[in-house]
Amino acid sequence: MSDNTRASLRSVEPNQAASDGRFDTAANSPAPLLNVQEAAQFLAITVPTLYGWVWQRKIAFVKLGRALRFDIADLKRFVDQNRVHPRRATRP
Numbered sequence: 001m002s003d004n005t006r007a008s009l010r011s012v013e014p015n016q017a018a019s020d021g022r023f024d025t026a027a028n029s030p031a032p033l034l035n036v037q038e039a040a041q042f043l044a045i046t047v048p049t050l051y052g053w054v055w056q057r058k059i060a061f062v063k064l065g066r067a068l069r070f071d072i073a074d075l076k077r078f079v080d081q082n083r084v085h086p087r088r089a090t091r092p
Helices: 003-010 036-043 047-055 072-081
Strands: 062-064 067-071
Touching: 036 047, 036 067, 036 072, 067 072
Parallel strands: none
Antiparallel strands: 062 067
16 A cells, blocks of 8 residues: 555545545455554544454454454444444334
8 A cells, every 4th residue: 555545544534434435345446454543543443442342353353464454344344233223212
């Protein structure tokens, strides 16, 4: 990944990531793997929290040697699986 691409990924707001096309998993080319800092920013959490989730195996990750990487499709799936829907009104 080039320095320009990495720099632009770092400046992505969590809600902007899916809408600007840089993390488009439907494209012909594979989505980039994010490092820990980029994945934490995408999820709007701290790096230590993400490391904790990795240690507890709560989130999917890729090990490349000693490096941790995260597939954007796995991160989106994680967000969808942890989405809490509003309750329906019980009063008439």
